Amino acid sequence: MKHKGAMKNALLGGAALIISAAFAAVPAAASARPVLLVSIDGLRPGDVLEAEKRGLKVPNLRRFVKEGASATGVTGVLPTLTYPSHTTLMTGTAPARHGIVANNTFDPKQINYGGWYWYAEDVTARTLWDAAKDAGLSTGNVHWPVSVGVKSLTWNLPQIWRSGHADDRKLLKALATDGLVDELEHDCGGYADGIDESIGGDETRAKFGVRLIERHKPGFVTVYLTALDHEQHASGPGSPEAHAVLERIDALVGKLVAAEMAAHPDAAVAVVSDHGFAATDTEVNLFRPFIDAGLITLDADGKVSAWEAMPWPSGGSVAVVLARPGDAALKDRVEALLNKLAADPQARFAHIAGKDEIAAAGGNPQATFYVDLKPGAVASPFAGASAPLVRAARVKGMHGYFPGLADMRSTFLVMGPGIASGLSLGGIDMRSIAPTLAGLMNASLPAAEAVTLNVSQPKVR
Numbered sequence: 001m002k003h004k005g006a007m008k009n010a011l012l013g014g015a016a017l018i019i020s021a022a023f024a025a026v027p028a029a030a031s032a033r034p035v036l037l038v039s040i041d042g043l044r045p046g047d048v049l050e051a052e053k054r055g056l057k058v059p060n061l062r063r064f065v066k067e068g069a070s071a072t073g074v075t076g077v078l079p080t081l082t083y084p085s086h087t088t089l090m091t092g093t094a095p096a097r098h099g100i101v102a103n104n105t106f107d108p109k110q111i112n113y114g115g116w117y118w119y120a121e122d123v124t125a126r127t128l129w130d131a132a133k134d135a136g137l138s139t140g141n142v143h144w145p146v147s148v149g150v151k152s153l154t155w156n157l158p159q160i161w162r163s164g165h166a167d168d169r170k171l172l173k174a175l176a177t178d179g180l181v182d183e184l185e186h187d188c189g190g191y192a193d194g195i196d197e198s199i200g201g202d203e204t205r206a207k208f209g210v211r212l213i214e215r216h217k218p219g220f221v222t223v224y225l226t227a228l229d230h231e232q233h234a235s236g237p238g239s240p241e242a243h244a245v246l247e248r249i250d251a252l253v254g255k256l257v258a259a260e261m262a263a264h265p266d267a268a269v270a271v272v273s274d275h276g277f278a279a280t281d282t283e284v285n286l287f288r289p290f291i292d293a294g295l296i297t298l299d300a301d302g303k304v305s306a307w308e309a310m311p312w313p314s315g316g317s318v319a320v321v322l323a324r325p326g327d328a329a330l331k332d333r334v335e336a337l338l339n340k341l342a343a344d345p346q347a348r349f350a351h352i353a354g355k356d357e358i359a360a361a362g363g364n365p366q367a368t369f370y371v372d373l374k375p376g377a378v379a380s381p382f383a384g385a386s387a388p389l390v391r392a393a394r395v396k397g398m399h400g401y402f403p404g405l406a407d408m409r410s411t412f413l414v415m416g417p418g419i420a421s422g423l424s425l426g427g428i429d430m431r432s433i434a435p436t437l438a439g440l441m442n443a444s445l446p447a448a449e450a451v452t453l454n455v456s457q458p459k460v461r
Contacts, residue, residue: 032135032442034219034264037128038256039089039144040249041082042229042399043273043411044237045073047246054238057247060254061413064271068415069423069455076275076430078363078370079314079400080408082229083117085274085430086145090222091125092434092448094362099124100146101364106321108310110303110382118160120150126447128220128434129153135443137219142209144222148175155180155216157208159224161194168194183215184208197230199245206252213259220441223256225249236396237277237407268416268440272433275399278316278375278407283393284348285380286311286318286341286371293337302384309334312367313379315400319367331368338369346390348377351402361403362449372402416440420457428453 047054048061049072064070077088077095079102087100095101100117107115123146129139133152140155141147147158156177161168172194173181181191188211192201202225209223227245235241253271260267290296290311297306308330312319320338322330342349353361353370363370373379378398380387401408412425412433419440431450438445439452 032132032137032219033440034137034260034267035132035221035437035441036213036256036260036267036269037089037220037222037437038253038269038271039086039222039224040228040246040253040271040273040411041224041226042232042237042275042277043246043271044276044407045071045409045411047238047243048411048413054243056243058250060250060257061271064269064413064415065422067421068413068419069425069453070414071412071425071428073406073409073427074273074412074430074433075427076403076408076410078358078361078403079317079319080275080403080405080410081314081400082274083145085410086224087123087125088430089272089274089433090127090129090144090146091123092431092438092445092450093125094431094449096359096362096365097125097447097449101366102312102314102319106310106312106366108304108307108321113162117146118148118158120146120148122146126445127152128437128441128443128445129222131438131443131445132220132441135441137441137443138216140212140216140218140221142212142222143205143224143226145224147222153177155212155218157181157184157191157205157212159194164193164195180212184211187211187215197226199227199231199248202227202249202252206256210255210259213256213263217263219264221260225252232277232397233395234397236279239396266417268414268419268437270414270433270437271411272413273411275410276406276408277397277399278401278405280376280378280393280395280398282348282377283380283391284373284377285383285387285389285391286313286347287380287382288387288389289337289341291385293333295334295337298385304382311379312364313381315398316373316375316378316405317400317402318371318373318379319364320369320371321366322368325368334369338371348374348390350374353402370402375401375405375407414440414455418457419455423455425453425455 083103084095087098091098129152138154142157143159192204231242231245295309299305341347351372429450435445435448436453
């Protein structure tokens with residue numbers, strides 16, 4: 001009997017230890033602070049900081065400036081494109097580290113139908129979704145770039161499209177968290193098509209974001225809004241049409257903030273953008289001289305049949321990839337062609353970066369050269385055998401230039417309990433944003449490549 005009693009006491013003691021350990025673990029999870037992260041693609045910092053001067057009515061965004069901390073500008077990554085930048089915002093690392101080096105994947109023979117870097121398995125760095133999950137927070141996402149297949153997301157409405165056909169809706173539903181689209185469509189009506197970049201699409205996605213927050217209360221949730229970028233491409237940065245879209249997006253931000261504050265009164269809310277914008281007038285077709293020089297060979301149908309060196313356009317810049325990077329003769333041949341183009345005013349070259357400079361900037365490691373175009377010029381996508389070197393731009397605004405260009409500066413705003421009111425952070429590095437948000441969640445991103453920002457309200461002593 002003594003043995004049974006001893007065993008019983010031991011079991012009870014062990015159970016007590018397990019229960020104690022369980023309760024000891026609770027404060028760590030409970031101390032993880034909720035965060036809402038909203039991205040407004042292409043939001044220029046001046047459109048918030050100088051809203052009144054620019055005739056913009058954006059009271060919800062201005063609230064962040066008054067009640068929270070804001071940057072005067074965010075220096076981005078090479079290139080200043082949506083997908084590389086959004087992955088930097090999620091990892092605190094440059095494209096060379098996180099692996100998303102452009103919007104479109106490298107496709108020299110044009111066989112991927114314009115495929116983008118949609119898939120999270122291509123990300124080679126730890127993300128804020130990972131950090132939040134490890135800190136004990138549930139996670140949610142609406143339309144964030146490079147979000148297909150994120151394993152650390154509890155509720156995921158990823159961004160993907162293929163053709164604009166109705167089958168895209170089936171694809172999205174298959175890739176989203178099982179049952180989530182049906183659940184939210186029951187309350188909100190039909191979800192937006194993946195390829196829909198209109199303000200109407202943003203309003204639909206914001207409605208789904210609000211309902212996701214209300215129903216599931218994710219501890220960390222990301223929402224991506226794209227219509228401002230779309231309108232600035234179409235009508236130019238600072239145009240009346242772009243301003244009208246931004247004012248409607250401001251109302252969406254207000255609804256998302258209200259939903260988050262109702263779900264989590266202690267939450268921090270951040271608004272970011274991925275890049276700024278420059279007005280454009282000229283389209284530069286770098287494929288033309290490469291075809292003429294025999295570096296790209298086309299078949300009878302005008303499709304690429306072979307290549308020695310291939311431009312990889314990224315908006316206002318162009319990466320150049322060699323088929324044999326170690327071939328010194330090929331490298332010299334391409335360098336001579338680029339230098340010749342740089343001397344031609346039509347080509348609108350601002351700078352040619354070599355391998356060492358690309359590496360120092362954290363840019364595409366596949367590129368042997370990277371061409372930065374002058375503001376106003378935009379790189380043409382593959383245009384076939386007959387397209388000229390230059391023509392009038394088909395868009396009125398562009399990004400993707402090297403990050404040193406002032407027009408490429410992006411936005412960072414954050415507010416919430418404990419965050420300083422009216423704090424100007426000055427100019428910041430985009431890689432500082434993710435570790436700062438991780439810190440607010442009491443989570444960790446140890447591989448981030450820039451310092452954490454101090455956004456806290458000073459303690460009264």
